[in-house]
Amino acid sequence: MKSVYLHNRISKLLLKSVTFVLLFLMSFSVYSQDVDEAKQGEGKKLFKSLCASCHKLDKKLVGPALAGVEERRENDWLKKWIRNNAELRASGDRDAVAIYDEYNGANMNAFPQLTDQDIDNILYYTTVGDPRSKASESTEVVATTQKEAPGWLIYILAAIIVTAFLIIASLLKTISELKGAPKTPGLLGNLHELWIGVKQNTFLHVVGTIFFLLVAAYIGFGSLFSVGVDQGYQPIQPIAFSHKIHAGDNQIDCQYCHSSAKHSKHSGIPSVNVCMNCHKNISEVAENTVLVTEEKTYRKADLDKEIQKIYKAAGWNSETLEYTGETEPIKWIRIHNLPDFAYFNHSQHVTVAGVACQKCHGPVETMEELYQFSPLTMGWCIDCHRETKVDLKGNEYYQKIHEQLAKKYGVEQVTAAQLGGLECGKCHY
Amino acid sequence: MRKYIQFSVTLIVLLGLTACSSKRERQPQYMPDMYVAVPYEADGAVKVSSNISSNRKPVEGTIARGKVPYEYTDTNEGYEKAKEQLISPLAKNEENLDNGKMMYGIYCATCHGTKGDGNGVLSQREKFLGIPNYKDRDITEGSIYHVIMYGKNLMGSHASQLTHKERWQVVQYVEKLRNDLMK
Numbered sequence: 001m002k003s004v005y006l007h008n009r010i011s012k013l014l015l016k017s018v019t020f021v022l023l024f025l026m027s028f029s030v031y032s033q034d035v036d037e038a039k040q041g042e043g044k045k046l047f048k049s050l051c052a053s054c055h056k057l058d059k060k061l062v063g064p065a066l067a068g069v070e071e072r073r074e075n076d077w078l079k080k081w082i083r084n085n086a087e088l089r090a091s092g093d094r095d096a097v098a099i100y101d102e103y104n105g106a107n108m109n110a111f112p113q114l115t116d117q118d119i120d121n122i123l124y125y126t127t128v129g130d131p132r133s134k135a136s137e138s139t140e141v142v143a144t145t146q147k148e149a150p151g152w153l154i155y156i157l158a159a160i161i162v163t164a165f166l167i168i169a170s171l172l173k174t175i176s177e178l179k180g181a182p183k184t185p186g187l188l189g190n191l192h193e194l195w196i197g198v199k200q201n202t203f204l205h206v207v208g209t210i211f212f213l214l215v216a217a218y219i220g221f222g223s224l225f226s227v228g229v230d231q232g233y234q235p236i237q238p239i240a241f242s243h244k245i246h247a248g249d250n251q252i253d254c255q256y257c258h259s260s261a262k263h264s265k266h267s268g269i270p271s272v273n274v275c276m277n278c279h280k281n282i283s284e285v286a287e288n289t290v291l292v293t294e295e296k297t298y299r300k301a302d303l304d305k306e307i308q309k310i311y312k313a314a315g316w317n318s319e320t321l322e323y324t325g326e327t328e329p330i331k332w333i334r335i336h337n338l339p340d341f342a343y344f345n346h347s348q349h350v351t352v353a354g355v356a357c358q359k360c361h362g363p364v365e366t367m368e369e370l371y372q373f374s375p376l377t378m379g380w381c382i383d384c385h386r387e388t389k390v391d392l393k394g395n396e397y398y399q400k401i402h403e404q405l406a407k408k409y410g411v412e413q414v415t416a417a418q419l420g421g422l423e424c425g426k427c428h429y
Numbered sequence: 430m431r432k433y434i435q436f437s438v439t440l441i442v443l444l445g446l447t448a449c450s451s452k453r454e455r456q457p458q459y460m461p462d463m464y465v466a467v468p469y470e471a472d473g474a475v476k477v478s479s480n481i482s483s484n485r486k487p488v489e490g491t492i493a494r495g496k497v498p499y500e501y502t503d504t505n506e507g508y509e510k511a512k513e514q515l516i517s518p519l520a521k522n523e524e525n526l527d528n529g530k531m532m533y534g535i536y537c538a539t540c541h542g543t544k545g546d547g548n549g550v551l552s553q554r555e556k557f558l559g560i561p562n563y564k565d566r567d568i569t570e571g572s573i574y575h576v577i578m579y580g581k582n583l584m585g586s587h588a589s590q591l592t593h594k595e596r597w598q599v600v601q602y603v604e605k606l607r608n609d610l611m612k
Contacts, residue, residue, distance in 0.1 A: 052558030054582050062582045105505055106582070227459050234452045251550045253535040259590035266471040271484070277585030282556060329474070329482045339464045371452065 035128050043125030046118055050111060057129055060321055061281070062106055064099070066126045079119050084110040228339065234371035235333040240298050240306045241370075242291050248365035254357045261346040261357075269332050272314040279310055283318050293369050335372050336361075342378070343427050353416075354391065359384075385421035389413040497593040503579040508572060515571030519597045529602030532595050536587055537603075545606035557583070563603065564610035573600045 047055075054062035069078065073095070080088045081096060085108050088096045100106075114122075198204050246252050254261075257274050261267035284304050291298040298306070311318050315327040338344050349355045358364065362373025374380055390413065392402050405414050420426060458464050469475070469483035487493045501507040501515065519525050534543070540560050542548040547560035568576075577596050580586040591599065 048555075048558045050559055053560060107505055226456050228456060228464065230455050232452050233455060236453060250539070250554060250556065252539050255535045256539065256590070259536075260471075263592070264471075269472045271589065273585070273589060277580075277587070278551075278556075280585060281583050329480060331474075332472070334472070337464065340466045341463055 036124070039121055039124050040128055042118075043121035043123070044130070046114075046122050047125050050114075051122065054106075054108070057126060063103060063108060067129060068127060070123050070127050075120075075123070078123065079116065081108075082114065082119055082122075083112050086110065229375050229377055230335070230337070230372050231375040232371055233335055234369055235335065236293075236295070237333055237369075238331050239309050240291055240293065240296075240303070242368045243364045243370055244366055244368045245285075245289065245291070254364070255350075258357075261350045263347050263351070265345045265347070267346045267350070272310060272327075272330065275310045276314050276316065279307060280316070280321075283307055283311075291368055335370060336376065338376060341428055343429065353388075355388075381427075382417070382422060385416040388416045390416055390419055495592075499578055499588075501575060501578075507579075508575055508581075511575035512569050512572035515569075515574055517570050517574075517597045517600060519594065519601065521601060525598045525601055526605065528595065529598035529600070532591060532599050533602045533606075536590055537599065540584075545603065545610055562610065563607040568603075568607065570600055570604065573603050 051066070055064070055066045057065060057067040059065050073081075077088075077093075077095065080093075085096060085100070087110075089100055198208075246257075247254060257270040258267040259270070259274070284307070285300055287300060289300060289303055291303060296302070308318075309330070310316075313328050313330045315324045316322075317324055349360075350357070360374050364370065364373075392398070392413070395402070402414065405418060406412060409418050411418070415421070471484060473483040475481040475483050487496075492498055501511040538549055540547075540549045540551050540557050541563070542552065542560075545563040547562045549560065551557045552560050574596060576584065577591065577599060578586060578588045588596070
C-alpha cells in the first residue's frame with residue numbers, strides 16, 4: 001500500500017514538472033517568435049522618457065493604463081491625440097472630449113516632435129509589454145526556500161547536550177561504584193567542603209567582602225548612569241521604514257522629509273503628504289528589495305503592505321487614485337528625546353552652524369531600522385561645543401566681538417564654547 | 430541543600446536586575462515628568478492614546494503668521510493665469526540664487542537632476558520615469574511657482590517643505606538652469 005502511494009506521488013510529481021517545463025518552453029518560444037525586439041526596445045525607450053511620468057502599462061496613474069490601447073482605439077486617432085490632443089479636442093472629436101472629462105481635465109502634453117515611426121514603436125511596446133525577466137522568478141524561489149533557524153533552538157540544543165553529558169557521567173559513576181570502587185564525595189560534596197573551608201578563613205572573608213562591594217558599586221553606578229540615557233534605543237516603529245533605502249540607496253536628502261530642521265526647534269517627523277509626494281507613484285517596492293530587522297525579514301510582499309499603511313493614513317485609494325478624506329495619524333515612536341529642562345534648537349545647528357545631521361544622528365543612511373546613535377547627555381553636548389571651531393565667514397555684524405574674543409583667548413578661531421556655548425543659561429532656563 | 434537553592438535564586442535575581450536592558454525599551458527615567466514636556470510638542474498627540482494630532486491646520490479663513498496667501502487655484506485655468514501674471518517679488522541677486530541652489534539640491538534634484546535635465550537619482554534608478562528636461566517645457570516664473578505650490582501630474586505639492594521666500598529662490602535657480610540648458 002505504502003509503496004503504491006509513494007509510486008503515485010512520484011509519478012504525479014514527474015507529470016507536473018514535465019508539464020511545467022513544457023509550458024515554460026512554450027511560452028518562451030512563443031515570445032521569441034512574435035516580438036520584434038528592436039521595435040519594442042525603441043518603443044520602450046520613448047515610452048519611459050515621454051509617457052511614463054503619467055502612464056503605466058498595467059495601472060491607472062495620472063492618465064489611463066496603456067496596455068492594449070491599440071485594441072481600444074484607432075491608430076490614426078491615437079496619432080492625432082498624441083501629437084496634439086488639445087487640437088483634437090477643439091475639433092469636436094467626441095472620444096477625445098470624453099476621455100479628457102473622464103480624467104478631470106488633466107492636460108496631456110502635446111508631442112509634435114514624434115514621427116509616425118516613433119508613435120508606432122511606442123504603441124507596439126504598449127501591446128507586447130516587457131520581456132518577462134527570468135532572473136526575478138528564480139530569485140523568488142530562492143527567497144521562499146531560504147529559512148533561518150530561530151535563535152532559541154541553539155540554546156535548547158546546547159542545554160540538551162549538557163544534560164545528556166551529566167546523565168552519562170553520573171551513570172558511569174554509579175556503575176563504577178556498583179562494581180566496587182570506593183565512594184567519592186561527588187561534586188556537591190566537594191563544593192560543600194570548600195565552602196566550610198572558606199567560612200572559617202577570615203582573610204578570605206575580608207577579600208570576599210571587598211570584592212563583593214566593588215562589584216556592587218560597579219553595577220550600581222553603571223545602572224544609575226544609564227538612567228535616562230537611551231543610546232542604542234531602537235523601538236519597533238508602526239511602519240517598517242528603512243532609512244537605508246530612502247536616504248542611502250535613493251539618496252534623498254535628510255531635509256527633504258525633515259524639512260522643519262532648517263527653520264525650527266524641531267526636526268519634525270514628516271507629515272504624510274510628504275510621503276505621498278513619492279508614494280503616490282511608488283505603490284510597490286522593487287522586485288528584490290529586502291529589509292532585515294531582528295524580528296522579521298521583510299520581502300517585497302511584506303514591504304508592499306507597509307506602503308499600504310501610508311495610503312490608509314493619508315486616506316488614499318490606490319485603485320481610483322483619489323483621496324477619500326478619511327485620514328488617521330501614524331503613531332511613530334519618538335527616539336531622540338531631550339529632557340524638558342534642556343533647550344535644543346535644530347535650526348541653530350543645521351542652518352547657522354551648518355552641522356551635518358550625521359554628526360549627532362550617526363550614519364542614518366545605513367540604518368535599516370533607526371536607533372539612537374549618540375548618548376545625548378550633557379557631557380556629550382559640551383565635548384562637541386569645546387571642539388567645534390566656529391565658522392565666522394560672512395558675519396560682519398559680529399566681526400569686532402569675534403576679534404576681541406579671539407584675542408582674549410589667544411586663538412585664531414574661537415570655539416562654540418568660547419562664544420558662550422558652555423553657559424548654563426544657554427540651555428537650562 | 431536549601432542553602433544552595435537560596436544562593437542560586439539570589440544570584441539569578443541579581444543578574445536578572447542588571448541584565449534586563451533591551452534596545453526595544455527606553456532606559457528608566459528619573460522623574461519622568463521632567464523628561465516629557467507639559468505643553469503640546471510638535472508631532473505629539475493631544476492626549477495620550479488619542480488619535481488627534483497636536484499639529485493642526487490653520488482655522489479656515491485665517492493666515493498663519495509668516496505665511497503668504499496664494500490666490501491662484503489648483504486648476505488648469507489657475508495654472509494658465511499664474512503662468513501669465515505671477516511675477517517674483519524677490520530681487521534677482523547672488524544671495525537668492527545661492528540659497529535657491531541649496532534648496533533645489535535638497536528638494537528638487539533627486540528627481541529633476543542637478544542640471545535640471547530630468548536625470549536625477551530617482552530617475553536613474555527608474556523609480557520615477559519620464560521626468561521632463563526643463564528646456565523641453567514652456568515654463569515661466571509664475572508657472573514654476575504654481576507647480577511648486579500645487580504639484581503637477583505625478584509631482585506633489587512642495588509648499589509644506591519650503592517657505593514663500595525659498596520657493597521664489599528655487600524659481601530663480603530653475604530659470605537659471607533652464608537658460609543654461611537652452612544654450
